[in-house]
Amino acid sequence: MVVTSTKATKCQLLVGGKWVDSDATEFQEVYNPSTGEVIALTPMGGKKDLDLAVQAAHKAFLDWKEVPVVERARVMFKFKALLETHYEEIARCVTREHGKTLPEAKASVQRGIEVVEFACGIPSLMMGDSMANIARNVDCETIRHPLGVCAGISPFNFPAMVPLWMYPVAITCGNSFVLKPSEKVPLSSIMIGKLLAEAGLPDGVFNIVHGGKDCVDAIIEHPLIRAISFVGSTTIAKYIYQNGTAHGKRVQAAGGAKNHIIIMPDADMEQTVQALQASAFGCAGERCMAGSLAIPVGEAGEELLPQLVASSSKMTVGRTDGDQAPDMGPVITREHLEKVKGMIEKGAKEGAELALDGREVEAAKNSKGFFLGPTIIDHARPEMTVVKEEIFGPVLSVVRAKTLEDAINIGKQCPYGNGAVIYTNSGRAAREFKHHFNAGMIGINVGVPAPMAWFPFTGWNNSFFGDLHIQGYEGIQFYTQQKMTMTRWFEPKGDAFQDPIWKAKK
Numbered sequence: 001m002v003v004t005s006t007k008a009t010k011c012q013l014l015v016g017g018k019w020v021d022s023d024a025t026e027f028q029e030v031y032n033p034s035t036g037e038v039i040a041l042t043p044m045g046g047k048k049d050l051d052l053a054v055q056a057a058h059k060a061f062l063d064w065k066e067v068p069v070v071e072r073a074r075v076m077f078k079f080k081a082l083l084e085t086h087y088e089e090i091a092r093c094v095t096r097e098h099g100k101t102l103p104e105a106k107a108s109v110q111r112g113i114e115v116v117e118f119a120c121g122i123p124s125l126m127m128g129d130s131m132a133n134i135a136r137n138v139d140c141e142t143i144r145h146p147l148g149v150c151a152g153i154s155p156f157n158f159p160a161m162v163p164l165w166m167y168p169v170a171i172t173c174g175n176s177f178v179l180k181p182s183e184k185v186p187l188s189s190i191m192i193g194k195l196l197a198e199a200g201l202p203d204g205v206f207n208i209v210h211g212g213k214d215c216v217d218a219i220i221e222h223p224l225i226r227a228i229s230f231v232g233s234t235t236i237a238k239y240i241y242q243n244g245t246a247h248g249k250r251v252q253a254a255g256g257a258k259n260h261i262i263i264m265p266d267a268d269m270e271q272t273v274q275a276l277q278a279s280a281f282g283c284a285g286e287r288c289m290a291g292s293l294a295i296p297v298g299e300a301g302e303e304l305l306p307q308l309v310a311s312s313s314k315m316t317v318g319r320t321d322g323d324q325a326p327d328m329g330p331v332i333t334r335e336h337l338e339k340v341k342g343m344i345e346k347g348a349k350e351g352a353e354l355a356l357d358g359r360e361v362e363a364a365k366n367s368k369g370f371f372l373g374p375t376i377i378d379h380a381r382p383e384m385t386v387v388k389e390e391i392f393g394p395v396l397s398v399v400r401a402k403t404l405e406d407a408i409n410i411g412k413q414c415p416y417g418n419g420a421v422i423y424t425n426s427g428r429a430a431r432e433f434k435h436h437f438n439a440g441m442i443g444i445n446v447g448v449p450a451p452m453a454w455f456p457f458t459g460w461n462n463s464f465f466g467d468l469h470i471q472g473y474e475g476i477q478f479y480t481q482q483k484m485t486m487t488r489w490f491e492p493k494g495d496a497f498q499d500p501i502w503k504a505k506k
Helices: 047-064 069-085 087-098 102-120 161-172 187-198 213-221 234-246 269-285 300-312 334-349 404-412 427-436 472-478 500-505
Strands: 013-015 018-020 027-032 037-043 130-135 138-146 149-153 176-180 206-208 225-231 250-254 259-263 291-296 353-356 375-378 395-398 419-423 441-444 480-488
Touching: 013 047, 027 087, 037 087, 047 149, 047 176, 047 206, 047 213, 069 087, 069 102, 069 161, 069 187, 087 102, 087 187, 102 161, 149 161, 149 213, 161 176, 161 187, 161 225, 161 472, 176 213, 187 206, 213 225, 213 234, 225 234, 234 250, 259 269, 259 300, 259 404, 269 291, 269 300, 269 395, 269 419, 291 300, 300 353, 300 375, 334 353, 334 375, 334 395, 404 427, 419 427, 427 441, 472 480
Parallel strands: 149 176, 149 225, 176 206, 225 250, 259 291, 259 419, 291 395, 375 395, 419 441
Antiparallel strands: 013 018, 013 206, 027 037, 130 138, 138 480, 353 375
16 A cells, blocks of 8 residues: 555665665555564665665775675674574564565574575676687686676565575675565564675665666666666566566566465375475465466375364464464465455356355454464366466465376466475386476476575576566576686797796897
């Protein structure tokens, strides 16, 4: 909801090392999803705010790119130590503005810290290649150079982790950075931005702006921004990729997903139920790697569903902003809650069976929080909306398949391609799945196959737009450009040359 005034604190911009007010006249309300309380206001800035940040970033880049890479890495070592010192504080901020349970928030912050650890090793990872005598007396070498000002546009579902996928690598590679966090969850990025300054990062190397579409368009169009990293919905990812590249920028844009989990009859059903429950309902289903579509094969469905429904119905749902320890917290906003409820209703109208309906969860009664319990939609069909579209909530759709081939073919109809998982004790089934399923991140008896920091986040199809993925060595490639130099030195001639080596040779 965009408002013009309220008593809540207005978030500031970080520009050139200073926290300053935006000149925006409209603000996005930031909620504590556990209570529905407005806890902050995000300014809906545009071109003016963005240009101030980019100009500061460009000025800082001219000096930062000349700082030896090992010194840049030392800033990351200090930054990592500060993140670890303030680990719980950051996690509680994530919980307050997003609604994750504290263990989920802590796990996400830890994953972000691992990217900073990866960035600490960039001095060895940025090394170029060389070869002598590629032709007679001709040597060749490549060196990686930073691009300039890079920008990041991050989603609401991981307020700390996803931005940390981006700027530690970009900055250590020698770039400066402008971050636009989600207007729904700006507080974690502001807290972490202060730690970066404390770590000794020079003013202007890292900047924060706020806003919505106007700010995004300003990032796309600004001539000094060389590269854009984005994580969010597929619709916006495609928009940023098409328009960003049209403006001559590098773009890596990670979009939405519909991740399939195939359960074979020989799977360890107890382990599968626990993993599937965590994958589908962890983080209230608000993650692009959530297992949102289960495909039991053959007899697996008859064994899986009763156990899954019984286990999921026992999950506790409640406030996450205090000393409570529920299994699942709220979704991000009232608007999103109603959207997810509408998808559940649509599944029922299209003929699926509501094996577990989370719309009347106890936490939602007499509460202003945005609560929805685990929901399982059984006997769904591939043509149904709940199977084709990303719901981004604690909703698991179940499509039953007769064979593994049928299950893989269901995946081939999916326009997305982030992750897919199989539960089986058959090496043959696992190999068929691994080689033929239409997704970029595969799990075998692993519920959420999200890679660690040193591997790329390799979404396919409409789950990713670009050539070089976020994280890992591909991240370094994205934030740098190679310069190749060929060198030939001729033997000197004439008395004017005074080198004693050549004199002795004569």
